[in-house]
Amino acid sequence: MSLPAEFEQFHWMVDMVQNIDLGLIVIDKEYKVQLWNGFMTHHSGRQSHDAIGLSLFELFPEIPRAWFEVKTKPVYNLGCRSFITWRQRPYLFKCRNVRPVTQQADFMYQNVTLNPMRTPTGDIKSIFLSIQDATAEALVADNHKA
Template sequence: MTPDTNSLQEFHWLANMVETVDVGLVVLDLDYRVQVWNGFMENHSGMTASQVHNQNLFDVIPALPEPWLRRKLETTTRLNIRTFTSWEQRPWVFQFGNPRPVTGTAEYMYQNMTISPLSGPDGQVQKLSLMIYDVTDLAASKQALTLAEKELAQLRGRS
């Protein structure tokens, strides 16, 4: 195999991984236009990558908590650092339905999110990467545990 063939294969594998990973992946330019929208995002939003490409994220998904998310994105860009959100801070960023509607108790998918700056060769932030993690099972388990602890405390108080 030639070096060009190897590079092409590696690019194909990388693109396939980005498309199929069980994590939402969105890449935005600094005007918040969508550059990458992977399969997870397509499946849960109902919008294809071609529908959202080069569209402003806040126009594409008007239900986003825009002022809050803009602050997060601006902080990531200005300080050139990763920022994080937890479902305990904000249960969801993208209002996706529960991925397990039959067995799950939550109305929406609980999410953690990581926002990473993507720098160019000059070290300046050129794009932003949003990684959205489905933590619905974790959130439901923690909520069930909290409820069980409250019930146990009530039972102890009666005896």
């Protein structure tokens, strides 16, 4: 017996979200984590069941709350993306560098995109963050400065 195509596609989507080589986090307007993918578990050392329901500021007290709220304001209010590059701030989430032998960095440099998530009625009640490991790019740039 075969599964309905919609169920199979849903399963694929869940598998992609958990295994993509990007951090994916969904937060609500209170900055509480709604989704925490496998990339974030691997790089932060925090399991999804330990992150979901907690505020980003509880999980990562190094994030300056007022600064981050300014970054999320246009996403919630205007429905546009917001960006944080490693050049503005080396990381949003202090994660270990998982390739310390090949890359000489104590942490993962990150590029982060904050994206609106619209409900079927068009409201924005959550945003998702995509976190890209930019360590290699940052180290190349630093080596060119020297």
